[in-house]
Amino acid sequence: MLRTIRAIAGIAMALSVVGHAQADTYPSKPIQMIVPQAPGGTNDIVARLVAADLSQRLGQQVVVENRPGAGGNIGTQTAARSAPDGYTLLMTISSTQAINPSLYRSIPFDPIKDFEPIAPVATVPNVLVVNPAFPAKSMSELIAMAKAKPDYYRFASAGNGTLNHLLGEMLNSMAAIKLEHVPYKGVAPALNDVLGNQVPMAFASLPSVLAHIKAGKVRALGVSSAKRSPFAPDIPAISETVPGYSGDLWVGLFAVRGTPKDVTQKLAATMQTALGDKTLRDKLAAQGAEVLTGTPQQFSTMLRGDIDKWAKIVKQSGAQVD
Known part of the structure; x- marks a missing residue:
């Protein structure tokens, strides 16, 4: 019995060491940041500013890859099916992550179950x-x-x-x-x-x-x-002119669900630091984007709230995409 307990403790300690090692060594190679919209749009503009900043802070190149199509569903599906190791990130917008679930009859990803919220980035x-x-x-x-x-x-x-x-x-x-x-x-x-x-x-x-x-x-x-x-x-x-009309766009960063917690925590902390830096904030402001900060938990709550909000608006508008 004592041997079993010691063995379990040894395994737990080993896993803990591995987890810390992941965070300490991450990233050890370039990171792919998938943008599920075409070049030239808000998400692309914001993503490239953030990617350049993260590249310096993380010591590895963060490469933006545009995967447009189907209202963002194609690129988001690609990200959802990627390995949960922190080397594929998703920089997306509220229309894809919060509106598509109710606008499309079916989508090839789950905005909640397939992704780990890292940080809200900006609103425009x-x-x-x-x-x-x-x-x-x-x-x-x-x-x-x-x-x-x-x-x-x-x-x-x-x-x-x-x-x-x-x-x-x-x-x-x-x-x-x-x-x-x-x-x-x-x-x-x-x-x-x-x-x-x-x-x-x-x-x-x-x-x-x-x-x-x-x-x-x-x-x-x-x-x-x-x-x-x-x-x-x-x-x-x-x-x-039209009282009550309102709808802003937000941009946010996600990791694939199942990414090691130490890695997502490092990404979240790095993003908080980056978004608090006046240099990046000024670059975003110059593009008409207002920085939107929050913890992963706050971002998750915001996403869930927006999914519910837009579901009602979609229903009222009668909009539907096959």
């Missing part, structure tokens, strides 16, 4: 922009035009199931209008067609379109946040 509003040639110069003018010609005007988004898409459906529902949705494979191609006037308008995250707004290449009608963004205070909130 979306903005409805139009080509400068488009007649409407305000939300009220757009709504009046859309009511006069239902199903005539089109809006572009980063794809079916994205927040850009759902924000348009919310606007249709809350303003009692009918804008036709045109999905693209990412925000960059959607904006390209707005710039070229192939489609008159698009919902896009503020970081992905801010430079175009400043250059006068597109005109901003309203931001999706409940109040005006501190990074673009001259742009009205859509809620100023």
